[in-house]
Amino acid sequence: MSMSFAGETAIVGIGATEFSKCSGRSTLRLAVECSDAAIQDAGLLPEQIDGMVLFTVEDNHEIDVARSLGIKELKHFSRIHHSGGAACGTIHQAAMAVHSGACDYCLVFRAFNERSEMRYGAGVQDRAPAPTPMEVDFGWSSPFGLLTPAAWVAMFATRYMHEYGATSEDFGRVAVACRRHAANNPAAFFYQKPITLEEHQQSRWIVKPLHLFDCCQESDGGQAMVVTTLERARDLPQPTAVIAAAAQGSGEDQQMMKSYYRDNISGIPEMGLCARQLWEDSGLRPDDIQTAVLYDHFTPLVLPQLEEFGFCPRGEAKNFILDGNIELGGRLPINTHGGQLGEAYIHGVNGIAEGVRQVRGSSVNQVKDMQNVLVTAATAVPTSALILSRDAH
Amino acid sequence: MVDADKTSLVARLRASIGVAGRPFVARDAVNQPMIRHWCDAMADHNPVYTDPDFATKSAHGGIVAPPAMLNAWTMSGLGRPQSDSDDAAGSVYAALDEAGYTSVVATNSEHEYLRYLRPGDELTAVQVVSEVSDEKTTALGTGLFVTTRTEYRTQADELVGHMLFRILKFKPGTGRAAQPDSEEAQPAQRMRRPRPGISRDTRFFWDGLEAGELRIQRCEGCSALHHPPMVRCPACGSYDLGYQVSTGRGVVYSFVEPCHPRIPAFDYPYVVGLIELEEGTRLITNVVDIDPDKVEVGMPVELTMQKPDPELTLPMFRPRCPRRRETTLRFEEVAVGAELAPCPIPISRTLIVAAAIASRDYQDVHHDPALAVERGSPDIFMNILTTSGLCARYVSDWAGPDALLRKLSIRLGAPNYPGDTMTMWGSVLSATNQGGRGQVELALRGYNHIGDHVTGTVELELPSGGGEK
Numbered sequence: 001m002s003m004s005f006a007g008e009t010a011i012v013g014i015g016a017t018e019f020s021k022c023s024g025r026s027t028l029r030l031a032v033e034c035s036d037a038a039i040q041d042a043g044l045l046p047e048q049i050d051g052m053v054l055f056t057v058e059d060n061h062e063i064d065v066a067r068s069l070g071i072k073e074l075k076h077f078s079r080i081h082h083s084g085g086a087a088c089g090t091i092h093q094a095a096m097a098v099h100s101g102a103c104d105y106c107l108v109f110r111a112f113n114e115r116s117e118m119r120y121g122a123g124v125q126d127r128a129p130a131p132t133p134m135e136v137d138f139g140w141s142s143p144f145g146l147l148t149p150a151a152w153v154a155m156f157a158t159r160y161m162h163e164y165g166a167t168s169e170d171f172g173r174v175a176v177a178c179r180r181h182a183a184n185n186p187a188a189f190f191y192q193k194p195i196t197l198e199e200h201q202q203s204r205w206i207v208k209p210l211h212l213f214d215c216c217q218e219s220d221g222g223q224a225m226v227v228t229t230l231e232r233a234r235d236l237p238q239p240t241a242v243i244a245a246a247a248q249g250s251g252e253d254q255q256m257m258k259s260y261y262r263d264n265i266s267g268i269p270e271m272g273l274c275a276r277q278l279w280e281d282s283g284l285r286p287d288d289i290q291t292a293v294l295y296d297h298f299t300p301l302v303l304p305q306l307e308e309f310g311f312c313p314r315g316e317a318k319n320f321i322l323d324g325n326i327e328l329g330g331r332l333p334i335n336t337h338g339g340q341l342g343e344a345y346i347h348g349v350n351g352i353a354e355g356v357r358q359v360r361g362s363s364v365n366q367v368k369d370m371q372n373v374l375v376t377a378a379t380a381v382p383t384s385a386l387i388l389s390r391d392a393h
Numbered sequence: 394m395v396d397a398d399k400t401s402l403v404a405r406l407r408a409s410i411g412v413a414g415r416p417f418v419a420r421d422a423v424n425q426p427m428i429r430h431w432c433d434a435m436a437d438h439n440p441v442y443t444d445p446d447f448a449t450k451s452a453h454g455g456i457v458a459p460p461a462m463l464n465a466w467t468m469s470g471l472g473r474p475q476s477d478s479d480d481a482a483g484s485v486y487a488a489l490d491e492a493g494y495t496s497v498v499a500t501n502s503e504h505e506y507l508r509y510l511r512p513g514d515e516l517t518a519v520q521v522v523s524e525v526s527d528e529k530t531t532a533l534g535t536g537l538f539v540t541t542r543t544e545y546r547t548q549a550d551e552l553v554g555h556m557l558f559r560i561l562k563f564k565p566g567t568g569r570a571a572q573p574d575s576e577e578a579q580p581a582q583r584m585r586r587p588r589p590g591i592s593r594d595t596r597f598f599w600d601g602l603e604a605g606e607l608r609i610q611r612c613e614g615c616s617a618l619h620h621p622p623m624v625r626c627p628a629c630g631s632y633d634l635g636y637q638v639s640t641g642r643g644v645v646y647s648f649v650e651p652c653h654p655r656i657p658a659f660d661y662p663y664v665v666g667l668i669e670l671e672e673g674t675r676l677i678t679n680v681v682d683i684d685p686d687k688v689e690v691g692m693p694v695e696l697t698m699q700k701p702d703p704e705l706t707l708p709m710f711r712p713r714c715p716r717r718r719e720t721t722l723r724f725e726e727v728a729v730g731a732e733l734a735p736c737p738i739p740i741s742r743t744l745i746v747a748a749a750i751a752s753r754d755y756q757d758v759h760h761d762p763a764l765a766v767e768r769g770s771p772d773i774f775m776n777i778l779t780t781s782g783l784c785a786r787y788v789s790d791w792a793g794p795d796a797l798l799r800k801l802s803i804r805l806g807a808p809n810y811p812g813d814t815m816t817m818w819g820s821v822l823s824a825t826n827q828g829g830r831g832q833v834e835l836a837l838r839g840y841n842h843i844g845d846h847v848t849g850t851v852e853l854e855l856p857s858g859g860g861e862k
Contacts, residue, residue, distance in 0.1 A: 122654060135590025140621050141677045142587035143707055145658075146665040151651050155667055159647035162690040208650040208685075260667050261620065261675050265647070 003245070005099035006281040010233035011091065011241045011388065013042025013226035014353040019189060019344030022116040023220035031060040031111035032068045034222035039069070042226040043237040044105060049226070051076035051103030053093045055086045055110055055347065065109075076103040080248075082256070084297065084378030087348030088386040092246035094227035104228060110349040111222030119218050123148035141258060150215055150298060152257040153380060154207040157300035160266045161209065164315035168209055171299040172200035173321045174334075175213045175341055178296060181328065182338025185364045189217050190342045214299040216340035223349040225356065230391070240391035241359040244372065245281035249273030250382035257380045266315075268301065271376065272308040274385040279310075282387050284372055286310045289387070291358055291367040292332055292374040293351035296339040301379035306332075309374065328365055336365035348377050355388045399528055402492055403537070406525045412481040414520040419466045423458050423514040427751075431462055434744070434751040435779070437786040438717055441794045452721075452795040452856070457509035460798045461785040463545060463554050464502075465778055466510070467518040468753035482520050482541050486562065494536050494562040496768045497756070499777035501540075501559035503802040508553050515548040523557070534769060536563025565769040584657040585702050594624050597636055602706040607696055608636040609674050620674040641696030642713065643670040650685045664688050668710050682711035682737040682814045684840065711737045712816070721793030724824065724831025724857035733791050733819035733835070738783060740841065742811040745775050752778035775809035780847050784837055787817040788851050792833075796853050803837070803849035813841040822850065831857035 015037025017023065017030050025033075039046055046069045052062045056079045066074060076097045080086035087110075094106035114120065146152065160166055179195045182188035195213060203212035233240045251269035253262050262269070279285065286309060294305045303317035311332055312320040325331040337343045337354035344350055355375040357363040370390070377384040421427070425443075432442050440447035441457055448456045458466075474483070486497075510516070524540035538561050545554040591599050601608035610622040614631030625632050648666040655661060666680035666688070680688055681697065694710040701707060715734040738744075749759035754776045757764040765773045784803060789796055809815055822834040833855055839847040 123656065131590055131592040133592075136592045136595055137590075137621075138587070139589030139591060139595065141665075143589050143701075143705065144665050144677055144679050144709075145586070145651055145656065145663055146649070146677055147587070147656060148651065148654075151649050151665065154649040155647050155665070158649060158690065159667075162647070205650075205652040207652060255621075258677070260647070260677065 003277075003281050005095045005243075006245045007242060007389075008099050008230050009095040009227060009243045010230050010391070011225050011243065011352070011356050012228055012233045012236045012238060013038040013040070013044065014224070014356050015039070015041050016187070016223045016346075016350065016353060017111070017221050019187060019219050019221040019346065019350070020115070021220065023113055027111050027113055027117075027222075028060050028064055028068070030113070030220070030222035031065050031109055031224075034111060034224040035065060035069055035107055035109050038107070038109070038224035038226050041238065042105075044226065046070040047072050049105050049107045050074060051094065051097050051106035053077070053090045053097065053106060053108050054079050055083070055090065056081040057083050057086075058110060058112075060111060071107075074103075076106065080384075082378075082382040084295065084347045085381035085383035087295070087352060087377035087384060088246055088375055089248045089377060089384035090349075091225070091227060091243060091352060091386055092248055092384055095243050095246055098227055098229050104232065106227045107224060108227060108349070109222060109224035110347045112347075113220045114345065115218045115220045120149055121215070121218050123151070137256060148207065149257065150210055151207045153298040153301060154210045155258070155260060156265055156380065157209055160300060160304065163266045164318065166303060166318045168201065168211065169197060170303065170318040170321060171214050172197050172211070174296065174299040174302045174326070175200050177321075177327050178335045178339035178341040181333070181336050181365050182342025185338050185343055188338040188343040189219065190338060210298060210300070213341075216297050216345040219344040219346060221344055221346050221350075223346045223353055225349075225353060234391070234393060239360045240393075241356040242389045242391050244284065244387040244389040245278045246384070246386035247274045247277035247281070248382070248384040249277070254382055259380065266304065268304045268308050268379055270383050271305055271379060271385065274376070274383060275309045278374070278385055278387050282372075282389075284387060289332065289372050289374050290370050291336055292334050293337070293339070293354050293376065294334050295348050295351065295376045295378050296335060296341050297345065297378065299341065302334070305376060305379065328367075333365070333367055336363050336367065351375050352386070355386075359388050359390055402488065403525060403527060406485050406488060406537075406539075409481045409485050409522045410525065411521060411523070414481045414483070417467050417469075417518045417520070419516040419518075420470060421466075423466060423510045423512050423516070425456065425512055427465070428456070428458050428462070428512075430751040431459055431465065431782065434748040435459070435782040435786050437782065437789070439786075439789050439794050447794070452797070453509060455511060457511055459782065459785060460506040460509055461504065461778070461781040461801060462510070462752070463504050463506065464518075464543070464556055464558070465752040466516045467545070470753060471755045482522050482539075485522055485525065485539055489537065489539075489562040493564050496534065496536075496563050496565045497560055498533060498563070499558065499560050499805065500538065501557070501804050502777050502781055503557040503800070504781065505555040505800050506553075506798055509797070510553060514553070516553070517546050519544050519546075531561060531563065532569045533561065534563035534565065534567035536561050565767070568769055586658045586705060588705065595622050598622065601636070601638070602698065602708060605698055607639040607641055607708045609639050609670070609672055611635050611637045618672055618674050620676055637672070639670050639672055639696070643668040643694055643710065645680060645688060645690055645692045645694060646675055647690060648680060648688050666694070666710060668694060676708070679707070679709045680711070681709045682816050683735050684816075684818070687735055687818065711814070715791065717790040718793035721795035722791070722855055724826060724833070724855040727821055727824045727831070727833055727855065729821050729824050731821045733787070735816050735818050736787055736790075737814050737816045740775065740809045740811060740813045740815055742773070745773055745779070745809070745811060748779035748782065749776045752776060752782070754778055770808070772810045775846075777803070777805060780805060780809070780839070783815070783817070784839065784847065784849065784851065787819065788835060788837070788853060791819070792853060792855060796855055798851060798853050799832075800852040801849070802851070803847050805847055806845045807841055807843035809841055809846050813843070815839045815841045815846050826857055829858055831855040
């Protein structure tokens with residue numbers, strides 16, 4: 001059964017701070033700045049915002065952001081769990097909230113000083129053990145030195161390589177494509193800094209089999225957007241980015257970053273669950289998608305995402321990539337803003353903004369005849385995904 | 394000692410080069426009890442050394458001695474000097490002792506086996522000094538290398554083997570470890586590994602480790618196994634959850650090698666493996682006692698309980714030693730470049746002492762910790778004959794009972810101290826068929842946690858042609 005809000009809501013405003021290695025400002029300031037920009041981009045006033053959906057891991061409080069922005073009353077506020085897996089989940093939740101009437105204009109943002117203040121890449125270190133679910137979970141991996149997101153993802157990568165014969169160069173081609181796209185994007189960390197496959201291969205090891213260039217660059221910054229109903233969206237100034245479908249997914253025997261205990265660990269069942277829902281709710285097929293923003297904190301898990309959404313058969317993503325399909329001019333250019341590998345790591349929310357720009361026709365790497373764009377959230381965690389479409393109206 | 398004195402010492406020593414020593418007649422003929430002690434100490438279970446029925450039907454036609462025992466037969470025994478001071482080699486060693494180079498360590502051994510020895514063979518050894526080096530500064534201390542060549546003949550004057558042997562005679566207390574300012578002398582207070590978070594539901598697992606058991610949660614209702622543990626069996630709905638003890642055998646399902654950022658609690662390099670136990674569940678662990686570059690998906694591994702610090706016991710996994718071949722490898726089955734499966738050998742105090750005695754090597758550094766320390770070593774360490782024996786065992790376990798070792802050349806590096814593990818590894822360097830005899834050359838390496846204990850080569854002969862592939 002398709003979800004009732006499918007195709008009935010839209011993203012009407014986007015706004016971001018600059019992306020940097022050191023913002024020099026508080027995360028609250030970043031949150032307010034990007035939200036302010038998104039609200040202005042939507043042609044709205046702060047007092048019209050009456051809902052807010054954030055990541056559970058977002059440090060800023062809704063009420064603090066509301067005070068500084070001049071948002072007066074909030075009728076809906078909720079949070080989505082599981083780190084980067086929440087990215088599209090926030091839009092999913094906001095769409096349900098505005099479609100149900102819980103609120104009219106719902107703000108979504110993610111802002112952090114993930115580079116200059118609190119780096120996830122530093123890994124799990126020196127935690128005092130306590131019997132909390134999180135510490136019990138880390139107990140199965142941290143004492144053995146499996147401590148960083150890169151290491152958690154690398155475990156999947158080794159197995160995927162073993163089963164399908166993929167190589168480090170196949171992962172490298174994802175990085176090369178993203179960096180090439182970022183090279184055209186003035187907002188990107190790696191603006192005008194493309195890399196070659198050889199440079200990827202020669203970059204230092206982070207966690208074998210992952211090189212430095214298989215890993216996104218940790219970033220400071222904020223990205224916000226505003227969601228409302230399709231009906232209201234049509235009265236606003238920007239071209240409408242219709243939320244054709246949005247979905248969350250958590251698979252069987254799901255673990256945080258370490259779902260290593262399933263019969264098979266070379267696919268991403270929770271992403272497959274999102275894919276099934278998106279295709280059913282939107283009525284679209286892989287052939288209807290012109291470009292995609294596939295979550296790329298690390299390159300290896302981009303490959304099974306292509307497979308889970310049916311852009312190529314299982315195990316064949318390496319050939320799909322080798323054939324240039326993910327590059328500009330290819331069958332499915334991915335991460336046209338540069339992805340998190342090339343633009344910035346804003347927990348995937350910057351990828352949703354790129355989806356909006358593709359629908360509006362304002363991307364720096366605009367794909368021709370753009371109708372529908374797929375955006376995914378983090379891999380290896382309970383996740384989410386969405387499809388944005390041009391308004392046929 | 395001033396340079397001129399050193400020069401005159403070396404010149405004096407070199408006068409002995411090429412002079413044949415007095416023949417040394419073995420005290421005992423080649424015999425089964427000594428062979429058995431050797432095989433027990435080395436854990437060499439090749440039946441051609443101890444099982445008369447098997448040996449009779451083998452290529453040897455009867456019991457033979459492990460070839461690496463070659464120089465064990467002519468060791469002098471406890472309380473008897475290995476060579477007389479008026480003998481060529483003996484006079485060199487005596488002169489070095491007198492000059493203060495009183496400590497000794499063997500560094501190279503090259504055995505050539507013309508035929509395997511049989512019980513009843515009475516060996517006579519004739520040793521010649523072939524080389525005396527200049528004074529060298531080594532990690533162990535300041536000293537000189539002395540190389541000898543020895544010929545072994547039977548009572549029928551049949552030449553059965555050669556040995557080239559090199560030792561370092563050095564001054565105790567002059568090595569790197571003995572220097573008070575060296576880095577090893579001041580161990581930094583090190584960060585400990587992260588502790589596990591333990592809940593009521595998972596305590597059985599961690600308690601098991603303290604008891605030496607790797608426990609897997611088992612549903613008492615339907616016997617389903619779960620890891621990480623659950624609180625209710627999703628298969629049958631039971632809350633009655635117990636555990637079973639794993640056999641500790643499994644295979645590497647996936648693995649990674651963290652490189653950056655470096656966490657002070659860990660020694661680099663290290664490997665984190667995802668192990669699939671033979672019971673079917675998986676767990677995250679460390680794969681140890683193996684060069685990280687040699688870890689592979691599918692590699693058989695076995696449990697080894699480790700204590701990274703006194704308050705933490707963790708289940709880790711190391712390569713499972715390959716099984717000894719019971720039928721001999723045929724030459725046609727050997728591919729150049731192929732690698733032998735790694736085999737970790739725990740270096741216990743018992744192994745070091747038992748094997749030293751089985752090889753009739755009574756040097757105190759191989760059995761007496763206090764005297765070993767006095768001579769500049771942190772503890773007792775493995776003697777070179779044991780290393781030869783373990784190399785020969787590794788190769789013969791790989792090749793099978795009828796393989797003939799022809800040459801075993803080894804060079805020693807990092808000592809094997811008690812508590813360490815030496816992992817044997819080998820690869821096929823060449824394989825040539827000469828007149829129906831398959832000649833195979835292997836590279837060998839045995840590494841411990843300090844570095845390469847032994848590197849070398851071995852030549853062996855394998856049956857060729859005729860047999861089924």
